[in-house]
Amino acid sequence: GAGVSQSPSNKVTEKGKDVELRCDPISGHTALYWYRQRLGQGLEFLIYFQGNSAPDKSGLPSDRFSAERTGESVSTLTIQRTQQEDSAVYLCASSFTTGGTEAFFGQGTRLTVV
Amino acid sequence: DAKTTQPTSMDCAEGRAANLPCNHSTISGNEYVYWYRQIHSQGPQYIIHGLKNNETNEMASLIITEDRKSSTLILPHATLRDTAVYYCIVRVLLGDYKLSFGAGTTVTVRA
Numbered sequence A: 001g002a003g004v005s006q007s008p009s010n011k012v013t014e015k016g017k018d019v020e021l022r023c024d025p026i027s028g029h030t031a032l033y034w035y036r037q038r039l040g041q042g043l044e045f046l047i048y049f050q051g052n053s054a055p056d057k058s059g060l061p062s063d064r065f066s067a068e069r070t071g072e073s074v075s076t077l078t079i080q081r082t083q084q085e086d087s088a089v090y091l092c093a094s095s096f097t098t099g100g101t102e103a104f105f106g107q108g109t110r111l112t113v114v
Numbered sequence B: 001d002a003k004t005t006q007p008t009s010m011d012c013a014e015g016r017a018a019n020l021p022c023n024h025s026t027i028s029g030n031e032y033v034y035w036y037r038q039i040h041s042q043g044p045q046y047i048i049h050g051l052k053n054n055e056t057n058e059m060a061s062l063i064i065t066e067d068r069k070s071s072t073l074i075l076p077h078a079t080l081r082d083t084a085v086y087y088c089i090v091r092v093l094l095g096d097y098k099l100s101f102g103a104g105t106t107v108t109v110r111a
Helices: none
Strands: A005-007 A009-014 A019-024 A029-035 A041-048 A054-055 A065-069 A075-079 A090-093 A110-111 B009-013 B018-023 B031-038 B045-050 B061-064 B070-075 B084-092 B105-110
Touching: A005 A090, A009 A019, A019 A090, A019 A110, A019 B045, A041 A065, A041 B018, A065 B018, A075 A090, B009 B031, B018 B084, B018 B105, B031 B061, B045 B061, B045 B070, B070 B084
Parallel strands: A009 A110, B009 B105
Antiparallel strands: A005 A019, A019 A075, A029 A041, A029 A090, A041 A054, A065 A075, A090 A110, B018 B070, B031 B045, B031 B084, B061 B070, B084 B105
């Protein structure tokens, strides 16, 4: 596709349920990033992938959060046993290299935990 | 650890130039200055980046002081669609992977 695609665009889930958020990066981009943005706040780095491996998971808020990437393409961010504080927009970005070029962002998935 | 300091907000008149300042007094020699913006309900959008020379593209100009401790993003003819939060970010060009976003400057362009 022409840009980074995220799905679903909106997700409402009940507290305690698991959710999966999907990111389709720009074709050929080896680096992929996940961020979280709570309402009215800045972007919080969660995790980054170089290829299919995740060298840095330090931003994941708890062990309820996990992410994987397959085929150097699609990535899924999974949140288990969702809590109300998980409500946020989850943004995915991709770039050609880890540092050399700009990152392109998707439109995000708005997660609401009720 | 905030590497950049930006004003919280600023207003700009439509059609006029918008000058957005950023202080990065602890910047290292191998760190670049990046600018992104985030229009309401959208993902961040890359604007421009530079090392020490001034840069210009179709969106904006970036002026970096000689000591590299501060920079200014210039939107030459602001439009209502430029209303957004603008983020100034310091980042090494190679070997770093995070874009660490601060609070940014909320720019409101008024007709």
